[in-house]
Amino acid sequence: xxxxxxxxxxxxxxxxxxxxxxxxxxxxxxxxxxxxxxxxxxxxxxxxxxxxxxxxxxxxxxxxxxxxxxxxxxxxxxxxxxxxx
Amino acid sequence: xxxxxxxxxxxxxxxxxxxxxxxxxxxxxxxxxxxxxxxxxxxxxxxxxxxxxxxxxxxxxxxxxxxxxxxxxxxxxxxxxxxxxxxxxxxxxxxxxxxxxxxxxxxxxxxxxxxxxxxxxxxxxxxxxxxxxxxxxxxxxxxxxxxxxxxxxxxxxxxxxxxxxxxxxxxxxxxxxxxxxxxxxxxxxxxxxxxxxxxxxxxxxxxxxxxxxxxxxxxxxxxxxxxxxxxxxxxxxxxxxxxxxxxxxxxxxxxxxxxxxxxxxxxxxxxxxxxxxxxxxxxxxxxxxxxxxxxxxxxxxxxxxxxxxxxxxxxxxxxxxxxxxxxxxxxxxxxxxxxxxxxxxxxxxxxxxxxxxxxxxxxxxxxxxxxxxxxxxxxxxxxxxxxxxxxxxxxxxxxxxxxxxxxxxxxxxxxxxx
Numbered sequence: 001x002x003x004x005x006x007x008x009x010x011x012x013x014x015x016x017x018x019x020x021x022x023x024x025x026x027x028x029x030x031x032x033x034x035x036x037x038x039x040x041x042x043x044x045x046x047x048x049x050x051x052x053x054x055x056x057x058x059x060x061x062x063x064x065x066x067x068x069x070x071x072x073x074x075x076x077x078x079x080x081x082x083x084x085x
Numbered sequence: 086x087x088x089x090x091x092x093x094x095x096x097x098x099x100x101x102x103x104x105x106x107x108x109x110x111x112x113x114x115x116x117x118x119x120x121x122x123x124x125x126x127x128x129x130x131x132x133x134x135x136x137x138x139x140x141x142x143x144x145x146x147x148x149x150x151x152x153x154x155x156x157x158x159x160x161x162x163x164x165x166x167x168x169x170x171x172x173x174x175x176x177x178x179x180x181x182x183x184x185x186x187x188x189x190x191x192x193x194x195x196x197x198x199x200x201x202x203x204x205x206x207x208x209x210x211x212x213x214x215x216x217x218x219x220x221x222x223x224x225x226x227x228x229x230x231x232x233x234x235x236x237x238x239x240x241x242x243x244x245x246x247x248x249x250x251x252x253x254x255x256x257x258x259x260x261x262x263x264x265x266x267x268x269x270x271x272x273x274x275x276x277x278x279x280x281x282x283x284x285x286x287x288x289x290x291x292x293x294x295x296x297x298x299x300x301x302x303x304x305x306x307x308x309x310x311x312x313x314x315x316x317x318x319x320x321x322x323x324x325x326x327x328x329x330x331x332x333x334x335x336x337x338x339x340x341x342x343x344x345x346x347x348x349x350x351x352x353x354x355x356x357x358x359x360x361x362x363x364x365x366x367x368x369x370x371x372x373x374x375x376x377x378x379x380x381x382x383x384x385x386x387x388x389x390x391x392x393x394x395x396x397x398x399x400x401x402x403x404x405x406x407x408x409x410x411x412x413x414x415x416x417x418x419x420x421x422x423x424x425x426x427x428x429x430x431x432x433x434x435x436x437x438x439x440x441x442x443x444x445x446x447x448x449x450x451x452x453x454x455x456x457x458x459x460x461x462x463x464x465x466x467x468x469x470x471x472x473x474x475x476x477x478x479x480x481x482x483x484x485x486x487x488x489x490x491x492x493x494x495x496x497x498x499x500x501x502x503x
Contacts (some may be wrong), residue, residue: 037488
């Protein structure tokens with residue numbers, strides 16, 4: 001069981017959260033089709049530390065940025081997502 | 086001595102009597118400076134590709150590099166189920182060929198792979214899933230695949246220990262029945278391909294990790310490994326779990342997210358469960374091995390990871406779901422659990438084909454169903470490497486489909502939901 005330190009709710013089990021995947025920068029509206037397809041489908045799929053997005057479904061229902069090591073599943077710093085996403 | 090005589094019953098008997106030296110099944114080789122083809126990954130896909138390259142196309146200057154031992158990845162971690170009742174025309178055609186190859190594999194490789202066509206049963210617990218089963222059965226029938234919907238009475242006669250009463254929370258209303266489906270001994274498939282490929286001259290390098298790929302003016306030039314560099318014009322990425330990382334060495338990005346899938350096995354008991362039983366709603370599938378153990382699998386873990394450690398949530402969740410199907414086995418003990426890495430693609434279809442780097446081919450993204458596709462993938466990838474372009478069977482699965490917008494939408498790909 002992973003424990004994620006939610007900045008709003010405190011330490012919670014990972015099954016309260018829904019995993020949203022690695023954070024991919026959204027291209028501008030004028031970007032070409034190739035860039036949009038890359039944004040939709042292509043992933044770095046890092047084996048190591050990555051910053052990813054989780055949603056606290058059964059808690060505060062806020063989106064969070066979570067640092068996690070994808071090989072050891074160690075959780076690093078968790079920060080709230082600021083502003084409108 | 087030829088392979089057939091060497092491994093015949095008479096050969097075994099003679100050696101047993103004379104106590105003569107048992108030669109190694111395949112030899113250890115020094116790493117050559119160059120190979121025509123370097124295959125990354127010594128699992129069923131990589132070894133099958135090597136075997137068919139040598140047997141069907143006469144390309145024998147081939148190296149299979151495997152960072153651990155052969156079959157240590159997905160090939161030794163799957164639940165060994167084979168079936169072909171997929172939904173899309175490209176999917177069913179492909180897996181039907183795979184079942185065909187599995188049917189003749191033991192004779193082909195002169196290795197008992199213990200393929201048992203016990204039948205494959207996908208349970209429906211609601212009206213809507215029963216409707217989906219009917220749809221799948223009809224689509225399969227049109228494609229010439231043996232598949233039909235059966236009712237609770239027939240289910241009871243095929244698998245008496247299933248709770249077909251109307252009491253459970255997930256009552257069994259019917260099932261999609263696919264008689265050609267079954268189970269194989271997955272290690273035997275890996276060893277069989279390795280032995281047959283090695284006999285044809287392929288070099289299998291275990292404990293040899295690919296560390297980099299040198300690309301010169303858009304073409305593959307060198308495969309760097311932990312044991313030295315190999316000059317080559319062709320590299321085939323046949324890895325599962327590390328597909329994105331290997332592709333990245335050649336500068337190719339893939340639409341893959343790696344997720345663990347957990348499985349578990351119980352203590353062995355007398356044979357009581359003949360067919361493979363799958364429940365999509367309960368996220369589980371179960372079969373009994375020839376040794377008597379029940380093998381359970383589930384859907385992929387809820388988050389991406391390269392970790393192959395099991396979790397308690399999985400074990401408790403699995404037990405709850407399996408007991409819902411078969412309350413009679415509540416006293417059975419679970420022996421062990423493990424995880425394998427699944428490379429999930431956006432449309433659940435594999436990625437087989439050339440890449441923007443000349444001479445760098447991929448056979449990756451097999452998600453939760455790589456094992457059952459091993460032989461046909463090997464055969465098709467070998468054909469592609471030999472001819473320089475993909476054949477009609479694998480054409481729909483190219484990497485360019487994500488840019489062209491021609492996704493495969495293979496929802497029948499996994500036995501259980503994603």
